[in-house]
Amino acid sequence: DCWQFDMSPSDLKHIERPDWVDPARGEPTLMLFSVVDDRSGVAYQEYRCVYGEDAESALRFLFNAMAPKTRSDFPFQGRPKLLYLDNGPVAKNHVFQNVMQSLKVDWLTHTPAGKDGPRTTARSKGKVERPFRTVKEAHETLYHFHKPETELQANEWLWNYLSRYNAQRHRSEKHSRLEDWLANIGQEGVRDMCSWEQYCRFAREPESRKVGVDARITIDGTAWEVEPDMAGETVILLWGLFDEEMYVEFTGETWGPYYPVSGPVPLHRYRTFRRGKAAERADRIHALARQLNIPISALSGSDLRVVSDDTQQRIDALPHQPFDTRKFEYHFPTVIAAKLAIADDLAIPLARMSDEDRAFIDSILTETLNRSEVLARIRDYFRSRQSGEDHAG
Secondary structure (H helix, E strand, O other), X not given: OEEEEEEEEOOOOOOXXXXXXXXXXXXXXXXXXXXXXXXXXXXXXXXXXXXOOOHHHHHHHHHHHHOOOOOOOOOOOOOOOEEXXXXXXXXXXXXXXXXXXXXXXXXXXXXXXXXXXXXXXXXXXXXXXHHHHHHHHHHHHHHHOOOOOOHHHHHHHHHHHHHHHHOOEOOOOOOEHHHHHHHOOOOOOEEOOOOHHHHHHHOEEEEEEEXXXXXXXXXXXXXXXXXXXXXXXXXXXXXXXXXXXXXXXXXXXXXXEEOEEEOOOOOOOOOOOOOOHHHHHHHHHHHHHHHHOOOOHHHHOOOOOOOOHXXXXXXHOOOEEOOOOHHHOOEOOOHHHHHHHHHHHHOOOHHHOOHXXXXXXXXXXXXXXXXXXHHHHHHHHHHHHHHHHHHHO
């Protein structure tokens, strides 16, 4: 029910080939992101190359932590009821707060130092700090023999180690951490995570802007071209933290996606640093280190099996509580707006339809204004009528 979340710089500091580099800010820091289940001690961690603590990196990590994993021996997933974290820039970010509210995940921050009288307060608690210390002392020391070159490789090696870590004995029970997590899920099951597309919608911030006479919107030097009908009108931008495109809400409907037509180079599109003499010297040291070799399977875990058959059966039978996406889908603001959208979708004015067809449309709109459901039922109805007329002819 409660996860503790924190991040800490890796002892490795940097990797040779980061996924992206901002030349104005130098080489990114390799950061360890971690969530730990408060009761069982099961941990999930990721390496990420970042420039400090930011909400975007934290939210990307939290999605991966809550989503189902591709590894069968790593069933840890689902939305916790409470997230416990530092009172830092992530917790104070309003996009982070909006996403947690949409996921129905409460969050609680540590009490800052000096805010609780004479009692000593810590930025982080031991349950989330212990896996950090264990990973750095027991896992990252092997990087002296084999250093990961990419973020993906570093994470694969890390997850192999975490599989062994979670299979170790619980701090107070006679079974493993993973078995303790499986035993205390509850009858309602794991609260499933939403899709990535829905997660991106949660991270969008509505913003009112006036479209220029050239049907363009300029944001921080980047121009976006929208529909000609929007020229000179005020629209609502659905601007997403994870989106490379933009959506626009106009006359009660969502339009898009739209992409930049001009402006600066987007984020994450820079080239990496040119390799110099220091990098060449590091390559020679790396070649010498290979002579003091240990099997790379110690990190890659290609021949590793740490989950028993009984535990695997419990993983396969894990109960789930599906994520309800219907309440977050787009709804027409009024019945009139819904009828205009139906007429536009069918390319037929409602005045030219028969009384029977209009009555069917009215019956649907009295039941729901959910856009996807309304249009799906309307299309199915008129498609079946057209098919029947063809057979009759």
